[in-house]
Amino acid sequence: MTSSTSSTSSTYTGLLCTRFGQWSELALTQLPRPPLAAGQVRLRVRHAGVGFAVSLFVAGKYQRKPPLPFTPGTEAAGEVLEVAPDVARLQPGQRVIAALDWGAFAEEVVIAADTVYPLPDAVPLAKAAALPITYGTTWAALQWRAALQPGETLLVHGAAGALGMAAVQIGRLMGAQVIATASTPAKRAAALALGAHHALAGDAETLAAAVKAVCPRGADVVFDPVGGALFDASLRCTAPEARILSIGYASGTIPSAPANLLLVKNLSVIGFNYGYYIGWGLTDERRRYAPKVQPLVADLLAAVAEGRMALPQTQHFPLADWHAALDTTLSRRAIGKVILDI
Ligand SMILES: NC(=O)c1ccc[n+]([C@@H]2O[C@H](COP(=O)([O-])OP(=O)(O)OC[C@H]3O[C@@H](n4cnc5c(N)ncnc54)[C@H](OP(=O)(O)O)[C@@H]3O)[C@@H](O)[C@H]2O)c1
Numbered sequence: 001m002t003s004s005t006s007s008t009s010s011t012y013t014g015l016l017c018t019r020f021g022q023w024s025e026l027a028l029t030q031l032p033r034p035p036l037a038a039g040q041v042r043l044r045v046r047h048a049g050v051g052f053a054v055s056l057f058v059a060g061k062y063q064r065k066p067p068l069p070f071t072p073g074t075e076a077a078g079e080v081l082e083v084a085p086d087v088a089r090l091q092p093g094q095r096v097i098a099a100l101d102w103g104a105f106a107e108e109v110v111i112a113a114d115t116v117y118p119l120p121d122a123v124p125l126a127k128a129a130a131l132p133i134t135y136g137t138t139w140a141a142l143q144w145r146a147a148l149q150p151g152e153t154l155l156v157h158g159a160a161g162a163l164g165m166a167a168v169q170i171g172r173l174m175g176a177q178v179i180a181t182a183s184t185p186a187k188r189a190a191a192l193a194l195g196a197h198h199a200l201a202g203d204a205e206t207l208a209a210a211v212k213a214v215c216p217r218g219a220d221v222v223f224d225p226v227g228g229a230l231f232d233a234s235l236r237c238t239a240p241e242a243r244i245l246s247i248g249y250a251s252g253t254i255p256s257a258p259a260n261l262l263l264v265k266n267l268s269v270i271g272f273n274y275g276y277y278i279g280w281g282l283t284d285e286r287r288r289y290a291p292k293v294q295p296l297v298a299d300l301l302a303a304v305a306e307g308r309m310a311l312p313q314t315q316h317f318p319l320a321d322w323h324a325a326l327d328t329t330l331s332r333r334a335i336g337k338v339i340l341d342i
Helices: 054-059 131-145 162-173 185-193 207-214 228-234 259-264 274-278 286-305 319-330
Strands: 011-016 027-032 040-050 075-083 095-099 108-112 116-118 153-156 177-182 198-201 219-224 238-246 268-271 314-318 337-341
Touching (some): 040 319, 153 162, 162 219
Parallel strands (some): 153 177, 219 238
Antiparallel strands (some): 040 108
């Protein structure tokens, strides 16, 4: 394999999925440089976020299927190489982060400018790849959908995972008391180090008693990227009028909520899909929602740049070690966000 990074070369290196199946069947290859269409920018990708959903994308089991062949990867940090003539808000050479449909696990990518966000100088590129979707999702869910208030108690499951850590940090920034759950002592220590007030075992059997021991009234907001038995147990450790954010199902089990429990405690279960706002829905709404999403990402980046929120905890692998990066993410060993350095 040869690596091509020169903008004069007609190819660049990337990871390719040629048929839906096992993620381990991905392969590094040389890809042809596509032309730039109206509204698009070409990025030099320096770092790409690895998420749990990569395996679903590659298996063809995600909410939407990319056309084959495709390069996975939905979060990138890098520089703008080229902009289409109608793109005014970005310039070549600018440091940016981006939320992509796919394509981040490669040296270059061409994407719609709507979901590319200028990066303040104070935020290092290597950490920034964790921000556009992982932190964007979490910020939007807690602010837009749960309307988390200062002084409320936020229960975060999978708190050492990528979204969970973001929820611990953003919950603290929003003035909440944060109760983290995670499966191992090392993961709980990581959640405490990021600012959680309490860290409990992510055990459905003991959850209600453990939460009540540190917060007798119960949690006001639950951030749940795990699903399964932890979601069921969460219904029993919430305060009246609590909001439960159903964010993902890393456990592999999609839960359902008994309506009588929701009624008795005036609970709201709130589904949240950030993808809808960045063009991943049944219809492409990225342009419609850009005026709502771009300020959200700017607020998030300002919080990091001004030191009001710590940089994300990341674990880095070179692109050549993509197999180890995905394996670490998918085998539940990652603490924080896994990043491919490209
Ligand atoms: N709704 C949205 O807009 C949105 C956006 C982005 C991602 N997501 C979804 O959110 C979920 C979490 O994503 P993430 O990037 O935070 O993943 P992650 O970094 O891998 O974290 C997931 C956490 O889930 C817990 N977990 C429990 N059972 C697991 C299992 N069988 N396998 C793996 N992890 C397990 C683990 O914590 P413990 O070991 O502590 O239990 C792990 O740290 C995924 O389902 C993803 O697709 C949703």
